[in-house]
Amino acid sequence: MMVNAELYVKDLPGQLVGSLEPISMVDGNIVGVVHDREQIINQRIRVSVTFEVASTPQLEKLKAIWKSKDIVISKMGSVYETVTMEYLILGHFSAGYVDNLIDEASNVVNFESVDVSYSSRNGNDTRRTALITAEVRSQTDQDKLDRFFSSACREGSLVYIRGL
Amino acid sequence: MKIVIAGFGTVGQGFAEVLLKRRELLVDRYGHVPAVVAVIDSRTVVRDRQGLDLSAVLACKKETGCVGTEKYTDPIKVLDSLDYNLLVEVTPTDLKTGGAGLVNITHALESGKDVITVNKGPLALQFSRLIGLAKEHGCKFRFEGSVGGAMPIINLCHENLVGERITSVRGIFNGTCNYILSKMDNGQPFDQALKEAQQMGYAETDPTNDIEGWDTAAKVVILANSVFHRNVTIRDVNITGISTITPDAIALAASHNMVIRLIGEVSDTKLEVSPRLVPRGHPLSIGGTLNVAQIDADFAGPITITGRGAGRIETASAILSDLIAIMNIRDKGEGKHA
Numbered sequence: 001m002m003v004n005a006e007l008y009v010k011d012l013p014g015q016l017v018g019s020l021e022p023i024s025m026v027d028g029n030i031v032g033v034v035h036d037r038e039q040i041i042n043q044r045i046r047v048s049v050t051f052e053v054a055s056t057p058q059l060e061k062l063k064a065i066w067k068s069k070d071i072v073i074s075k076m077g078s079v080y081e082t083v084t085m086e087y088l089i090l091g092h093f094s095a096g097y098v099d100n101l102i103d104e105a106s107n108v109v110n111f112e113s114v115d116v117s118y119s120s121r122n123g124n125d126t127r128r129t130a131l132i133t134a135e136v137r138s139q140t141d142q143d144k145l146d147r148f149f150s151s152a153c154r155e156g157s158l159v160y161i162r163g164l
Numbered sequence: 165m166k167i168v169i170a171g172f173g174t175v176g177q178g179f180a181e182v183l184l185k186r187r188e189l190l191v192d193r194y195g196h197v198p199a200v201v202a203v204i205d206s207r208t209v210v211r212d213r214q215g216l217d218l219s220a221v222l223a224c225k226k227e228t229g230c231v232g233t234e235k236y237t238d239p240i241k242v243l244d245s246l247d248y249n250l251l252v253e254v255t256p257t258d259l260k261t262g263g264a265g266l267v268n269i270t271h272a273l274e275s276g277k278d279v280i281t282v283n284k285g286p287l288a289l290q291f292s293r294l295i296g297l298a299k300e301h302g303c304k305f306r307f308e309g310s311v312g313g314a315m316p317i318i319n320l321c322h323e324n325l326v327g328e329r330i331t332s333v334r335g336i337f338n339g340t341c342n343y344i345l346s347k348m349d350n351g352q353p354f355d356q357a358l359k360e361a362q363q364m365g366y367a368e369t370d371p372t373n374d375i376e377g378w379d380t381a382a383k384v385v386i387l388a389n390s391v392f393h394r395n396v397t398i399r400d401v402n403i404t405g406i407s408t409i410t411p412d413a414i415a416l417a418a419s420h421n422m423v424i425r426l427i428g429e430v431s432d433t434k435l436e437v438s439p440r441l442v443p444r445g446h447p448l449s450i451g452g453t454l455n456v457a458q459i460d461a462d463f464a465g466p467i468t469i470t471g472r473g474a475g476r477i478e479t480a481s482a483i484l485s486d487l488i489a490i491m492n493i494r495d496k497g498e499g500k501h502a
Binding site for chain 2: 086088090117118119127128129130131133159161162163164
């Protein structure tokens with residue numbers, strides 16, 4: 001899980017490093033740090049850090065370490081990286097078919113967002129085209145979604161084109 | 165060095181022209197020009213132990229449609245009758261059986277001859293066996309021009325990126341499909357764009373191998389086996405062609421600032437040819453007949469190369485680079501042909 005935390009540490013040499021070391025102690029991975037010396041409250045400076053930890057127990061352990069080191073946690077929230085992929089589906093199908101397909105897909109992955117666009121029908125041509133833009137939380141989910149759409153389109157005799 | 169050229173169509177003739185144009189370079193580097201001791205086309209053979217006059221062979225082919233007057237029925241008997249070190253195998257590609265190319269390459273390697281080829285059929289069907297034969301008989305076996313024509317992808321991966329772990333290669337490896345899809349970007353329907361490609365000489369009368377993705381699949385197999393050291397054939401590739409792409413699909417992609425391109429992708433786990441949505445401005449959104457490849461390497465990151473994927477002189481330039489690589493090795497006294 002990706003976490004964003006706002007900490008206040010004592011304005012003394014070594015305190016910044018001291019606030020970041022515990023993240024490594026719980027096998028976390030630091031993604032970014034902002035050391036804001038203009039935000040001094042009660043002789044403490046603000047440190048905003050984004051990091052990745054594997055699980056909630058590790059996060060709880062980290063919070064305990066920070067408290068034991070007299071580091072104040074003023075805010076903590078989860079943030080996620082997302083992965084976006086486009087899928088173009090061509091063939092004979094209805095809008096209801098695509099809605100059902102997305103409903104079924106949501107049982108396979110957690111969507112952050114899904115957007116569907118359709119081409120306008122072309123004369124007597126009963127084929128239509130849909131472009132699905134799906135935002136998911138991980139590469140693993142994207143791979144699952146690729147496999148889901150590929151399999152569903154094969155079963156429905158539809159042409160399936162995905163993004164890079 | 166004594167060379168036999170098997171196949172004297174577009175690429176074979178291009179190689180002869182390139183050899184003539186690079187005489188001085190070869191003399192400067194090696195003190196001699198390799199002698200082409202025989203040229204074999206589909207019906208006839210012309211030979212000279214001292215080396216053929218390639219200008220005369222080219223002229224003969226142009227005037228009569230044949231390289232000489234000596235007819236043959238069995239190319240293996242012809243090869244066995246020749247004293248040579250290197251076979252340049254450029255007969256037409258046959259992706260179903262490997263055709264004459266597979267027979268010629270196999271025989272040359274079994275006879276201990278070095279081989280350069282751009283023939284995708286034998287490589288797509290029996291890569292591992294041919295590499296095994298080359299190792300077993302101490303031969304050099306090179307095939308740079310088989311993927312991407314003049315675009316130096318195989319040697320780039322093997323030589324310049326030798327210390328890298330290459331994680332994936334994906335690209336546009338068929339200029340005909342890219343021409344058709346680029347024309348569709350401008351509003352032409354598929355059938356019209358295909359006919360135009362045929363009139364321009366980019367697509368063959370039977371375009372199946374190109375538009376159904378078989379040609380790209382053969383190249384993907386060559387990359388999988390040579391760069392990723394996999395053991396796969398064209399039958400292992402997940403292939404989707406471009407014949408089902410509609411103007412509607414192109415337009416819908418364009419409305420989202422994307423184009424559709426036929427992409428070949430290979431990695432340790434992927435082996436796929438399929439149309440893909442590519443954002444405009446991405447290196448793989450290139451238009452026209454060009455080929456492009458994006459190589460992902462662990463230290464170097466993404467590397468993109470582009471070039472002409474076909475053409476007589478362009479493909480011949482890849483054969484020349486393979487020839488020089490082999491001459492460098494043999495000239496240094498490495499290997500049995502030195």
